[in-house]
Amino acid sequence: MKVTIKDIAQAAGVAKSTVSKVMNDSPKISEETKTRVRDIIKQMNYTPSSIATGLARQSSNTVAILIDMSKESEFLNQFFYNIIGGVESVIGPLKYELTIANIQHDQAEGHFLHRLVLNKRVDGIIANTSVLTPELCAELNRLEFPYISIGEINPPGTWVDCDNELGGTVLTGHLLEQGYSSIAFIGGEQNEPLFLRRIAGYTATLRQAGLPVRSDRIINGRAAEEDGYDAAMQLLQSAEPPDAIVCMSNFSAFGVLQAARELKVQIPAQLGIATFDEYPLSPYTTPPLTSLNMDTFQLGVSAGRLLMDKLGTTVTTESGQLLEPVLIPRLSSLRSSK
Amino acid sequence: MKVTIKDIAQAAGVAKSTVSKVMNDSPKISEETKTRVRDIIKQMNYTPSSIATGLARQSSNTVAILIDMSKESEFLNQFFYNIIGGVESVIGPLKYELTIANIQHDQAEGHFLHRLVLNKRVDGIIANTSVLTPELCAELNRLEFPYISIGEINPPGTWVDCDNELGGTVLTGHLLEQGYSSIAFIGGEQNEPLFLRRIAGYTATLRQAGLPVRSDRIINGRAAEEDGYDAAMQLLQSAEPPDAIVCMSNFSAFGVLQAARELKVQIPAQLGIATFDEYPLSPYTTPPLTSLNMDTFQLGVSAGRLLMDKLGTTVTTESGQLLEPVLIPRLSSLRSSK
DNA sequence: TTGTAAGCGTTATCAC
């Protein structure tokens, strides 16, 4: 039923190795036999078994994106889906396959290190920092196994990330430009690196503008609607309410919108809102949200390229690993036009 | 460097075949040797090469989800992302890997039939009807290659789908219950199967309620905001405007909200809105949208189960392939409480 | 330029 290299060899009256060389377009085979063998290959509709090839070549031509699906917040992030597309767009044309692996099932023996790496099931890995713990990175380094981290990691490791500090700068700067002067920041989790980066940009921008950085204007919490609502309520009802808020996510921002609506605070007149992340809902809230788009597809592209580089498939790769975010100004923060 | 079955055999002083049997927990091996060999395996940190195993067993323990990333509308649908999660959740524990393949690059020789199927790279395939054309299904049937379609296909093929007709019924029924009596339907593409199913439910429900089905109340178009806006404008400014609208998507619905706002039509008092699909934005529009949630994660689970069944890995599978949608009533259609 | 033969790391079929 299935046709193998042997069948082709026989049909063409040549050795298996010759067929193999023809398949790989070796220069040591005469054009004559090449075309002859190729004809037969077409005729018999032969496709080499990638498993056998993999065994012989000691590689699988596959890379994995690791995801922790147990973390809903992470899995549900459409963010990852875009990364998948970005990675695929660079590795696909290079004849690599993409497998998506959930690290959740990975108890002891089922650990992805075994299931995918030692296994030789994949040639390289892409994952974010919550999966790629320092210990894992150390292990992968020791094994000299190629991997790319989404999010900054320690030196020997290669990573890509969105420039979150710049993001904090851009959002804060935008609000300042719009004439807001008392800007709060909400929705970050205390010591989370993501928050720290973003708040750094926020802080630096305020300082540079000669404005004070007040700790009572920075409210930590989850990046969820309720937390955004609570934070906004607290801020807006304080003695000196801010006149603008930078939010960690669209959901936080929606909570702020809700609070403002209830307190009859006019947006953008009395309160400006600008938020990280461009979710599909950003344009559809009332008013639409000024948001900062991080091109996660491009993030996947960068990660894919870096990985392909490591795998020796030469691709022109930019050395910079930080992607610039793009501000999308919408009504929630535009009062200069008034 | 890398440790193979041979190394273990030598270290344990047994034959390779014995080690293999131990790995597969064959009953013909004494507990004694089993534990001895296992100890060595642990010690030497041995993991069998899945490529070699694949070659020997003639299977890859991998299934693919095919996506056409060139169709933005399709790729961007977070819908697919949930399916991925659903599929993974059933095949993962069964030691299958998941690969995501883009059929876009598949010109001639690069066609996925070669790249994945004839290739033996994957043991089974899951894809939606836009990828699984009748010709492809025929070919796969001929090859007796296992595949599951997301969306109904012809007889020999196995498929899963959301019950879109029931969806049409539920949404229309809900609006009727809320006291609306003149219900329009917008956003479907003329002959698209998805639209036909949904409109069938809508039509049947109206008929059953003794209401007329008026063709001027059914407006086709893309499921995008602008189209929804245009359709709503047209309907609401007509001689006999409807008092409720069923939308094909959240985006259509947002267009309707926009139009209603401009025309000062009160929602839900003067106009009820209910829509297919529960996007993250549904709860955040003004007012929040009554929407119909299709559990696409569960769709992936069903597809995964059916495929595992075909691959002989017995899993308890429900025979029904239609998933029931769940109505999430929100303010945009609730006037009975008033 | 083409053919021979030895791997690649498992599994599976028989003997023992």
Place this chain on the structure above:
DNA sequence: GTGATAACGCTTACAA
């Protein structure tokens, strides 16, 4: 119970 040995389908020196 355990061990040779032949597949599995392809690649790759090394010969010819």
